[in-house]
Amino acid sequence: MSLTSFYKDNADVRDRFRQEFNKPKFLAKNDLVVPPLTTRYSTVGTAFDYLLRFLIQHLNPHTIDKGYWVAETAVELLADDAKLYVKGEKITSRARKELATFLKKGQMSDALIESALLLATLDPIYRAGLGHETIGVLHKDDIQDMKNLISAVDKKLFTSKTLCMINPTFGSASELVGGADADLVMDDTIIDIKTTKKLTLERSALDQVLGYYVLHHISGVGELTPKPTITKVAIYFSRYGFLYTVPLSDLVDSLTFPKFVQWFKRRAAEAFPSVTMRVGGRKGPS
Numbered sequence: 001m002s003l004t005s006f007y008k009d010n011a012d013v014r015d016r017f018r019q020e021f022n023k024p025k026f027l028a029k030n031d032l033v034v035p036p037l038t039t040r041y042s043t044v045g046t047a048f049d050y051l052l053r054f055l056i057q058h059l060n061p062h063t064i065d066k067g068y069w070v071a072e073t074a075v076e077l078l079a080d081d082a083k084l085y086v087k088g089e090k091i092t093s094r095a096r097k098e099l100a101t102f103l104k105k106g107q108m109s110d111a112l113i114e115s116a117l118l119l120a121t122l123d124p125i126y127r128a129g130l131g132h133e134t135i136g137v138l139h140k141d142d143i144q145d146m147k148n149l150i151s152a153v154d155k156k157l158f159t160s161k162t163l164c165m166i167n168p169t170f171g172s173a174s175e176l177v178g179g180a181d182a183d184l185v186m187d188d189t190i191i192d193i194k195t196t197k198k199l200t201l202e203r204s205a206l207d208q209v210l211g212y213y214v215l216h217h218i219s220g221v222g223e224l225t226p227k228p229t230i231t232k233v234a235i236y237f238s239r240y241g242f243l244y245t246v247p248l249s250d251l252v253d254s255l256t257f258p259k260f261v262q263w264f265k266r267r268a269a270e271a272f273p274s275v276t277m278r279v280g281g282r283k284g285p286s
Helices: 003-008 011-018 039-057 068-075 083-103 108-120 123-128 142-153 172-176 204-219 256-273 272-280
Strands: 165-167 184-185 189-195 232-237 243-247
Touching: 003 011, 003 204, 011 256, 039 083, 039 108, 039 142, 039 165, 039 189, 068 083, 068 123, 083 108, 083 272, 108 243, 165 256, 172 204, 172 256, 189 204, 204 232, 204 256
Parallel strands: 189 232
Antiparallel strands: 165 184, 184 189, 232 243
């Protein structure tokens, strides 16, 4: 369970988000610069998340990283299958070595791109308990798709001035919803990455990144002290090389937002009672 499932599985949660947060007009008309080469959208999207994070680490030496990948957690879940466990270990070990080389030399190699795709074959094991048969499977057209996607990145968009965090969690607030981590926080902006061929602002995508802001309001991103100031949310449309950014002042009503946060905490406690017990020692948030 997670923030995503909390939102998708509960109609009243979706309705409350729509009531609380304005949806801005989305007028972007950018051209599709990286059309998909395959129908393995999920694998390529996950792999690009990894590859973009690698690039961001190179561009921002001060990047705060939680120190582990979902793929590495997935490997732990393969412990009962010796063959798959060894395969997973080889994938993550190779990826760590390729990343270290990239961070040192700054040259993005085919091997690093392949490693990102291989890591993406492990993620479904953790997220859905599926995909064992595709672990370690590579496709040449996926590799080319990834090359095209990373070539479309404007590095200036992902070079921070002060704060850079990749895959940060939100402390006890993440636990409150059974798990949540954002793709990226850069300076005062929470950014979500979407590798989709459609340039549309889906309500669910907007609510996802706003959900991260709610969690930040509760516990703070990365549990940093003092709590970083977040003033914007953004979505990076990777196939368009386009970062859509919107000020929170355009979305959030400061008068009603505190009550919404209290409602969110109560509703999460209802949806995840066992998690709430672990976090707070009793049912219901304080």
